[in-house]
Amino acid sequence: MDESYPFVQRGMDAGAKGDQHLLSGRRGSGSAAVLTAAFLWFAAAAPVADAVPPPAAPDPLVAISVPTVDQAASFWQMVIEQQLIIRVPARRSPINNFAAERSTPRRDIELPVVWKEKKAPKCVAMRNIMGMQAVQRDSIDLITRQKQRLRAQLNRGCRALDFYAGFYMQGSKDGKLCEDRDQIHARTGAKCEIDKFRLMVPVHEDD
Structure with a gap:
């Protein structure tokens, strides 16, 4: 057998372990993403007690008309x-x-x-x-x-x-x-x- 075989075998074992770590990392990140999405969904659905109410709409402006000359004349006539x-x-x-x-x-x-x-x-x-x-x-x-x-x-x-x-x-x-x-x-x-x-x-x- 070639003397380089142990080194090749070690490299293959290390690659297998790396793949296992990569798969486990991917599984962990996927679970964390699912948990984060679920937390955000529950937080959005829950009522916010301390939320600041939206500002009320301003009162409508009331137009004030200036009396015309005819109105003033009718007043003096009265x-x-x-x-x-x-x-x-x-x-x-x-x-x-x-x-x-x-x-x-x-x-x-x-x-x-x-x-x-x-x-x-x-x-x-x-x-x-x-x-x-x-x-x-x-x-x-x-x-x-x-x-x-x-x-x-x-x-x-x-x-x-x-x-x-x-x-x-x-x-x-x-x-x-x-x-x-x-x-x-x-x-x-x-x-x-x-x-x-x-x-x-x-x-x-x-x-």
């Missing part, structure tokens, strides 16, 4: 419609006392009063107007709290008879009814501007 309306009642007078008895004895009638016109202020406080009388065709007399009588001359085309039931006036900023500025309104829909105020002073005929 304010104007809410202004104070003052009603002035009418008192009976020969021009609007349709139910007056004509058979009244002469002795029961008081002495007639003649009214003389004098200069009057251009404005009168609305709160001082207590009533009115239609005594002429184109003017009405305003009765004040101070027992004064102011004759309001109406503008052209207006009739005092339209105001037989009284009139309405819209409250002004200064609270006054002024000539050549303010209007009075009747229930019939008529509206007239006051041209002039005159202070009426009573004078008896026997004076």
